[in-house]
Amino acid sequence: MTPFLPPDVLPIVFAALMAASVLAYVVLDGFDLGVGLLLPQAADEPERDRMVASIGPFWDANETWLVLGVGLLLVAFPTAHGAILTALYLPVALMLLGLTLRGVAFEFRAKATELHDKRRWDHAFFGGSLLAALTQGWMLGRYVLGFDDAPAALAFAALSAIGVAIAYSFIGAAWLIWRCEGALQRRAVAWARRSLWGVALGIVGVSVATPLASERIFHRWFDFPNVMLLAPMPLMTLALVAGLVALLRHLPLPGDALRRLPFWGAVGLFCLSFAGLAWSFFPYIVPEQLTLWQAAAAPESLSIILAGALVVLPVIAAYTVLAWRVFGGKAMDLRYD
Amino acid sequence: MDATVLARIQFAANISFHILFPAITIALGWVLLFFKLRFNATGDAKWMDAYRFWVKVFALSFALGVVSGITMSFQFGTNWPGFMERVGNIAGPLLAYEVLTAFFLEATFLGIMLFGYRRVPGWMHTGATVLVAFGTTMSAFWILVLNSWMHTPQGHEIREGVAHAVDWWAIVFTPSMPYRLAHMLIASALTVAFLLAGLSAYRWLKGDRGPDVAVALRTGIVMAAVLAPVQAFVGDLHGLNTLEHQPAKVAAMEGNWETRGHVPLVLFAIPDEAARENRFEISIPSGASLILKHEAAGVVPGLNEFEGLHPPVAPVFFAFRVMVGVGLLMIAMGWTGAWFLRRRRGELPPLLLRGFVAATFAGWVATLAGWYVTEIGRQPWLVTGVLTTADAVGPIAAGTVLSTLVMYLTLYALLLFAYVATLFRLARKAKALPGSEGGGNPLTLARPVPAAKA
Known part of the structure; x- marks a missing residue:
């Protein structure tokens, strides 16, 4: 198949597709993992059932974005895939352990007949979510500093691990505000309020650390005129955090007004942070080592994937919307009949 | 042990664990569709009851397939970076x-x-069942396309050591693909046939004799009786195709050390790779020549033609016999079951029912054995003639691979135990669920919660 885009453009298109998949994963499985992280805070077993039910129909498709993101990295940037996964071998293995425990816990807890058995899978659900969130944060921190293994860089990765876990619990709480009602919803508002501070701190931390660690990133952000053009990004982030703080102080409102807003605010924060990171690293795919073009696969192969993706992705979007409509509104107990 | 061996054991453990669940979901999706369509057509509640029980088995199997599949998608990169660099x-x-x-x-x-089921119109629920079944089958199609290309590669050219696609049509439709795909899809159907029959027989023996149990048992036995012989035929065609394209693999399967005519069909032996001969051989004279060449004097290539480039003989040889042995058992059980169903109007003797319970996971044994035959049989190649397994392995230290291997093995052992235990527990307590409108056990199927908003 002949490439239908100039070979120089293909890697950018694929980097954009991959970034979109990773962002979709972080947002979508972010709230799943967040709900898992909040599970021990629930008052009782029915409340835990309701929390799990709110993500039950979605988690599987949400997790598929991770496969697509890694798959695109694998197929479009094979050299980078090798370099990144080799550097992150152990955290990847631990993340997979976490995702496995979390994924099977959905099914096993639903089929448990004894309460103590079910509680065991609740613990697996929480433990798996925690392990996945922490390792993803750790990998982000390692990646941001170009896999530097000085003690300070590892400390940064540890902070990043905690930051991502807090960010996931924030978006998970925001999801529960949307999808739950009554006491659980009120509790979710409190959880969201608490974790928002952690999220804000994390964003500030990464924003300060990356320009300090890399001169190149410093110049990308602070040289004139970039500093003026980019100023709206941190300002919007700041406004969003302030707006969320104010909103969460008043929720839930009569008639459940604005119940969706915290979630979409959280999505906005995730997108802004992601865009900031993307701007810092472009055009590198392995920070300071490999650019998109150096790591890209052969144009013929990229073309045939792109052709398929352009046909199939809109279809995926359409049926994802359908599923979200079918399972819209407040979470109900999951029934197989 | 060196890192290559450990990486292979790790990947083999993961892929073996993974295939157990697609082997169930690929065919079970279509069986569920069959139950649903019968319900739509007849309105008989037994079909929907059967659907409800088996959709739980499907959900559990699917979840295990997903999580182990995600692990695999990462291990392509972590364990075999050379694979993606060379044939990515x-x-x-x-x-x-x-x-x-x-x-x-x-x-x-x-x-x-x-x-x-209660949120969308009936046609949409049936449609969702169709799409899930179709999706699992598509997944099998693509992965078998890739696997077949690794066995019988074509449609590419090598430039600077890297494979580049020339003809996608040729890459997708490699010579071994139709046989391999058919063999695997039927393997999945047989795995499900024995799972259906086994769990239903278990319920029956426990006194749970509702019409839904009978219908699932019947479905399983009929599937086994019809498909087990078909599988033997397709498997034979696949073997002949392998003889044409990968003769070293067939030589290892047959334990045939020398190229010659009148090759015996070895029923049992212990292949001795050092002496390059079989010990304790029991065989049927000229049998293999008859099967592979359709004449007693037919000359079959032996392992002597591939010295240094053929797979380890013993594992391929034994795995092949396990697969064929279980296959023959499946034919015998399927036909016996079908005979009793016809002659005795569904009354199966308890001994046969116990046999089906024992054979619940027979499909797993045969499927795994078959995969070992074909994958170990491809060694030392990862992609036949293009890339060896040793050249694809990553630079990870053996100790690191070993520690994660231990972690995976522990995890998989626990999950497999939990899975099998849960299936039998589901089967035991299924009777507690009253008819089609059952509220069920409050811990699993929660009662309908009145919508909070009127």
Whole structure:
């Protein structure tokens, strides 16, 4: 198949597709993992059932974005895939352990007949979510500093691990505000309020650390005129955090007004942070080592994937919307009949 | 042990664990569709009851398949970076098409299939079942396309050591693909046939003799009786295809050390790779020549033609016998069951029922053995003639691979135990569920909660 885009453009298109998949994963499985992280805070077993039910129909498709993101990295940037996964071998293995425990816990807890058995899978659900969130944060921190293994860089990765876990619990709480009602919803508002501070701190931390660690990133952000053009990004982030703080102080409102807003605010924060990171690293795919073009696969192969993706992705979007409509509104107990 | 061996054991452990669950979901999706369509057509509640029980088995199997599949998608990179560097231009698009056309489809509609019965119109629920079944089969199609290309590669050219695609049609439709795909799809159907029969027989023996149990048992036995002989035929065609394209693999399967005519069919032996001969051989004279060449004097290539480039003989030889042995057992059980169903109007003797319970996971044994035959049989190649396994392994230290291997093995052992225990527990307590409108056990099937808002 002949490439239908100039070979120089293909890697950018694929980097954009991959970034979109990773962002979709972080947002979508972010709230799943967040709900898992909040599970021990629930008052009782029915409340835990309701929390799990709110993500039950979605988690599987949400997790598929991770496969697509890694798959695109694998197929479009094979050299980078090798370099990144080799550097992150152990955290990847631990993340997979976490995702496995979390994924099977959905099914096993639903089929448990004894309460103590079910509680065991609740613990697996929480433990798996925690392990996945922490390792993803750790990998982000390692990646941001170009896999530097000085003690300070590892400390940064540890902070990043905690930051991502807090960010996931924030978006998970925001999801529960949307999808739950009554006491659980009120509790979710409190959880969201608490974790928002952690999220804000994390964003500030990464924003300060990356320009300090890399001169190149410093110049990308602070040289004139970039500093003026980019100023709206941190300002919007700041406004969003302030707006969320104010909103969460008043929720839930009569008639459940604005119940969706915290979630979409959280999505906005995730997108802004992601865009900031993307701007810092472009055009590198392995920070300071490999650019998109150096790591890209052969144009013929990229073309045939792109052709398929352009046909199939809109279809995926359409049926994802359908599923979200079918399972819209407040979470109900999951029934197989 | 060196890192290559450990990486192979780790990948083999993971892929072996993974295939257990697609082997169930590929065919079970279509069986569920069959139950649903029968219910739509007849309105008989037994079909929907059967659907409800088996959709739980499907959901559990699917979840285990998903999580182990995700692990695999990472291990391509962590364990075999050389694979993607050298043949990524071929493997990449095939894997990408699997994700795009299969994974999202099945994952999204699974939600509607499992939890949407009361939320969507009946046709949409049936449609979701169709799409999930179709998605699992598409997934099998793409992965077998890639696997077949690794066995019988074509449609590519090597430039600077890297494979580049030349003809995608040729890459997708490699010579071994139709046989391999048919063999695997029927293997899945047989795995499900014995799972259906085994768990239903277990319920029957426990006194749970509702019409839904009888219908699932019947479905399983009929599937086994019809498909087990078909599988023997397809397997034979696949073997002849392998003889044409990968003769070293067939030589190892047959334990045939020398190229010659009148090759015996070895029923049992212990292949001795050092002496390059079989010990304690029991064989049928000229049998293998008859099967492979259709004449007693037919000359079959032996392992002597591939010295240094043939797979380890013993594992391929034994795995092949396990697969064929279980296959023959499946034919015998399927036919015996079908005979009793016809002659005795569904009354099966308890001994046969116990046999089916014992054979619940017979499909797993045969499927795994078959995969070992074909995958170990391809060694030392990862992609026949293009890339050896040793050249694809990553630079990870053996100790690191070993520690994660121990972690995976522990995890898989626990999950497998939990899975089998849960299936039998589901079967035991299924009777507690009253008829089709059952509220069920409050811990699993929660009662309908009145919508909070009127």
